[in-house]
Amino acid sequence: MQGRRATWLAGGIGLVGCGVVGMLRGSFLGAPGATAALSLLADLLWAAAVLLLAVGLSREGSVVARRPLGMASAAIVALWPLTHSIVNLLAGPWAPDQADAWLFWTYLSMVLPLLAGVIAAMQVARARVVPRPWNWAPLWVLVGQVVLWVLPQLIGVAAPDALMQMPGLLSALGTLGFLAGTLGLGILAIVLANRSREGTVAVYPPSTSS
Template identity: 40%
Template sequence: MITVDASGKAAMERRRTWLIGGILLVAYAMMTLVGWMGTALSVGRLPSLLISAAFLIFAVGIGRGGSVTARRPLGTGALIALALWHAGAPWLFDLIPDTAYDHPGYFAAVQMLTITGVVVELVLAIIAVTQIGRTGVVPPPWRWAPLWVLIAVIAGQLPQTGAVLGSMVTSQDALVTINALAALLNAAGVCFLGVLAIVLGTRREPASVVVY
């Protein structure tokens, strides 16, 4: 059991961590939407770097008291791994040269790489959100908010996954719509967590928090 002094240094570290991390999550959501809207503004890989930075900040904290996992190995490691994955995953596709586009196995390789990425990200996310909820650094009931968002995002991506794996969608327009809706739901979920973190980071806490 860990008793956190919310009236002093630990509370300040938590507020700073949640405020900065929340801003990064909201910025990621906005950049993702900008990229999907196909505007003239190129965001490149900035969204990946933003969400990676947010995960690192939430995992480690700006000071030990700021970590949403209390720096426990399992949850902290999962968040750090998620951060590294988001930072490096976009470059994985660069490993497949453009000259291989006409190769018979090109699309199979891309599909396999995509599936592997989804599975790795999902496993790490499940571990992270579960540990955030169980650690209890975030006040109730919001400690389970990441799990709520993860469930909603998974549900929203099921049609997309079915379209990719089972060729359920034959219309290109329908596929584009499914992908757009999945991206919108993901951005909305991350934005919700970002706003929630900002709100929690700007409010005063009770005198102490007991973490089991």
Template identity: 50%
Template sequence: MRQRRRTFMIGGMGLVLCGVLGMLQYAAPGLGPVVGILVDLVFAAAVLLFAIGSSRAASVVARRPLGVAALTVVAVWPLAIRAVQPLLPIMDAATFDAGLDAYRGAETILTAVFFTNLLVSLVAGLLASVQIARAAVVPAPWNWAPLWAFAVSVVAAVIPQLLFAAAGSSGAQALAEAAILLGAIGFLARTLGLGILALVLAARFRSDSVDVYRSA
């Protein structure tokens, strides 16, 4: 129980820190690149800690291979995408001036990366959430909380795309702020929200340990 409490405490603090840094990133766009890298690093460390745990009993997926693999992808995938971004072509006037073939080639690469990122993120997030729920290391009903946060993140990402498609180019500017707000909600659900829940559960584990000790 002590190892589980330690895992939830440290991991929860990491996710809360991600949420706070993320809000700073939204509030001060000029700090975006630096804060973004820091958020990805802290998020990766926190998620990997939850996946492996300080012991098998402390791992939120009980160190089951599928769960650990899915959480590892969830942890490191944002860093992988960030590392690849400087290598991707840029859709700008220079690309267009280089010729139609160059423009189409750049568009094809960016489209492939976009859908790959989308597919990997969705599959890894869904698998990790389901594995956490099935492992039942996290007390019920909170073992379903990662799936709830995942659903909120997906909805927050999909709704702006649907709104932009419905509004067309004329109403895109008016929806930009709403899209940013929804994106922030999705981000905070899987960082600050889950982090606070982990800290609450860590305190609950400590309380349970004290009760057992007293009863002995």
């Protein structure tokens, strides 16, 4: 039980830290170096937290019960944001002859994390290490993030002028989805970790990044 509580507590703190660092990036938009450094720090905190919750300090601490499919999908969810940031930093400006490669990368960046997130969230739910109804929380967050991404696309198609008149809408929706997956799940993990100390319930890890 101690290994489970320590896993969830550390993982929850890592997710909360990721959310806080991610919010701080908005204060350094005029300083590309600082923004890049904070982005990498947020990605590292996310990766460490998700991997910790998936693997666990002990077997009982793993929110996917250390099942191979759950751990593999969680690893993709954990490492993809960091991979994406590093590739974008190293690649630099794209040339016209690289359009096909960048188009493939753009689609991959949308499809792979989503598929991995769905699988990881379902594995958390099916493992039932986390008590009901919280074992479904990662899936709730993932669905919410998809809705928040689709909504402005629909508005842009139906009323492009209206979308242009709301410049802060995309940023606000993106921030909301980010905070749900970091601060939201992190706080939940910490609360459930503290409850597990009293022998009541267990906790569950975060699914969809960014």
